[in-house]
Amino acid sequence: MQTEIVIQVAFLLLTLGIFLSIYNLPKKALTKLRSSNHRAAAQSNRHFLRGAQLLSRARSTRNRPASLSLANDALAEADKALALQPRDPAAHILRGLAQDLLGHKSSALRSLDAALSPPSVKLLSVGEKSDALVKRAEIQMAVNRRRRIDSAVSDLVEAVALTRDNVKAFCLLGQCYEQKRMWAEAQKAYEEALKIEPECLSAREGLGRARS
Template sequence: MAKELIVQLAFLILTLSILYVVHNLRKQPGQLRARSRDRDNHQSNRHLVQGSRLLARARSNSHGPRSMAHAKSALIEADQALSLSPRDPAAHILKALALDLMGHHAAALRSMDSALSVPHVKSLSAAEREDALVKRAELKLAVNQRRRVDSALEDLDEAVRLSRGSNTTAFCLLGECYEWKGMKEKAKEAFQRAIEIDPDSVKARSGLDRLGP
C-alpha cells in the first residue's frame, strides 16, 4: 500500500513537472518575440538619434562637401532604423529630410508620404504631424509647383488647424500658394498672419512687398 502511494505521488509530481515545462515552452516564443521587439526598438532609436545629429551637422555646414557627407550618413542611419522598425514614421521623416538636403526632392516626398500614411501617422503627435505636413507641402511645391499647389494647400490648411494658427512657415507657404494661384487678397492675408506671429519673418515681408498695396 505504501509502495502504491509512493508511485502515485511520484507519477503526480512527474505529471505536474511536465505540465509546468509545457506551459513555459508555450510562453517562451511570445517572450522571445517581445524581447526581440524591444531590442530592435532600442537599436532603431539609436540610429534615429545618430541620424538626427548628423542631419543637424549637415544643416550647420550649409551646402559644402561636409554637409553632403553628413546628409548621406544620416540617410544610412535612417535606412538602418527602417530595417529594424519599418512602421516608425520618425525614421521615414529622417530619411525624407536627409534626401531633401541632398536635393532628391521626389524621393524625399515619397518618404514623407510614407510617414503620413495610415497606420504610421497614428504614432505621431499633433505637433509632429503638423511639422511633417508643412515639410510635405514644401516638397510638393519643390517637385511640381503647378500640379501640386492644391494638394500642398490641403496639407497647409491641416497644419494650421493643428497648430491653432501659430505656425509662421505654414502661413508663409500658404501665402506663396495663393500668390501662385493669383489669389492676391488671400495671399496677403496669409503673409500678414505670418508677420503677426513673427514680426521678423523676412519671407512674409518679402511676400507682402511683392503683392504691393
C-alpha cells in the first residue's frame, strides 16, 4: 500500500513537472524573441542614425563628388537598417532621400512608397507622414510633371490636411494647380502659404502668376 502511494506521488510530480515545462516554454521563447528583436532594433537604429548624419553632410557639402560619396554611404547604412528592420518607415525614407540626392528618382519614389504603405506608415507620426508625402510629391513632379501631377496633388492635399503649417506643401500644391490651369485653387494654395510665411518669395511669385 505504501509503495503504491509512493509511486502515485512520484507519477504526480512527474506529470506536474512536464506540465510546467510545457507551460513555461512559450514564455521562454517569447522572452528570447523579444531580446532578439530589441538587439535588432538597437542595431538598426545605429545604422539609421549614422545614415542620417551622412546624408546631412552630403547635403551641406558643396563638393559634388564628396556629396555623392556621402550619399552612397548613407544609402548603404539605410540598407543595413532595413535588413534588420524591413518595415521601418524611417529607414525607407532615409533610403529615398539618399537616392533622390544621387539622382535616382524612380528608386527614391519606390522607397517612399514603401514608407507610406501599410503596415510601415502606421509607425510614422502625423508630421513625419506629412513630410514624406510632400517629398514624394516633389519627386513625382520632377520625374514627369504631366503624368504624375494628379498623384502629386493627391499627396499634397493629404499632407496639408495633416499639418496646416507646411509652407513648402502649399507652394508645391499651387504649382501643381498651375500645371492643371486651376487658377483659383492655385491662388488659394499660395495664399495659405503666405499666411504661414508672409515673406515667402516663391508663394508671392506664384500668387502673382495665379492672379494674372
